[in-house]
Amino acid sequence: MATALLFAGQGAQKVGMGKTLYDASDVVRALYDEADRVLGWELSKLSFEGPAEALTETKVCQPALFVHGLALHAVLKEQGKLGEVTMALGLSLGELTAYCAAGVYDFSTGLRIVAERGRLMQEACEQTTGTMAAVIGESREAVNALCADFDVQAANFNAPGQIIISGEQAKVAAAVEAGKARGMKRVLPLNVAGAYHSRLMEPAREKFAAYLADIPFAAPQLKVFTNTTGAAVSDPVAIKEALVKQVVSSVLWEDCVRAAVAAGAGPLWELGPGKVLAGMAKRTEREWVVNSFAEFEDFSA
CATH class of the missing domain: 3.30.70.250 (Malonyl-CoA ACP transacylase, ACP-binding)
Structure with a gap:
């Protein structure tokens, strides 16, 4: 059976996430240092030290979760533990992390996309x-x-x-x-800042579509699943359309995970804080095997 990577969505963030990875891995340090440079502000400091109120802001937590998920992915790869990964999927924001892990765009491009998505969604929250x-x-x-x-x-x-x-x-x-x-x-x-995945996000959807228009996407190297339908998507144009639509449409997360398992995924590897996705998976089918990775100690367990 093949491994499917599951990436966390907004709400899973917590102060301190990624700090043990940063301390233990040169590869992860390079990712966080690049993120700070690309964004022009200290994502690493807010991720590791907070305060929680700042980390919870949509424009901060989305890039923070993106970088954390890919840092976990980098450590798995560095330690030779990735094995036969054939699928990737993510909850809401995590879908963008999954596309990066699948090679649809590189790290810095993906980070810019996620930062703009978070900024636009926060702007929409503040306007409604x-x-x-x-x-x-x-x-x-x-x-x-x-x-x-x-x-x-x-x-x-x-x-x-x-x-x-x-x-x-x-x-x-x-x-x-x-x-x-x-x-x-x-x-x-x-207790949320706004009406995510609803028509109130339409201003963000429209501006996000314009932002993505000229950014090149590659075909994914893994099977990825879109929240908008729960089905696999491979055409770069369709991926871009799905990311735009996802801003205002329902997240069919249960459907995505069921589709991955039906396609042969097992075990499921959750890359993100708090074992949120593992809890959802177990609620869906108790017998599914889900391994959760959030910090460095999880890799030696």
Whole structure:
């Protein structure tokens, strides 16, 4: 069986991420030093030292997670542990990390793309009054009906019974109350900066499309899966279109992971903080094998 790499999305970040990798590996030090140079600000310092409020900002955490994921990938490669990796996929922001690992663009190009995506999404958050909520323990059909009734969108299908909704604050609040009234088990408002993966991100989508227009993409060297459909995508033009669409459309993460496993992936290797993706995978199919890597000590376990 072949290994699939899973890259983390926004929300997984935590202060200190990547510090042990930086201290232990010249290759990782070079990545973080290049990131600081490309961005023109100290991503490494914010990743390693915080403060948490700064690291949580969309324009910071997206490039921070991108660099951290590729630092983990670099250590696996450096230690000869990558083995037969044939697939890569990522949750939301992590999809861009997966394309870099698959050779669609190089590190510095990918970092610039991610930084611009994060900047545009934060800008869209600041221009709108959006939020998100988690609906736990309900079917897709029930959540889609709730969204239709209150004019909000299903933003993330993370795992069976773990769905995130997104939209204007007042409409999400009304949907939360209605969900409780309908007997939904758990409907929880989330503390987020905006309505990600919804129509409120349209200003970011439009500007991101213009930004990507002249950047060359290569065909991926690994099988990669897009959040927009849950299916594999290989044409560079289609990849670019998927990244633009992803800004305003639902993240079909459960579908992506199921498709990877159906294509022969196993084990799944999570590259990112907090074992977030491992938890989602186990919620989807308990027997799946998921190995999580976040810091240097995980490589000797």
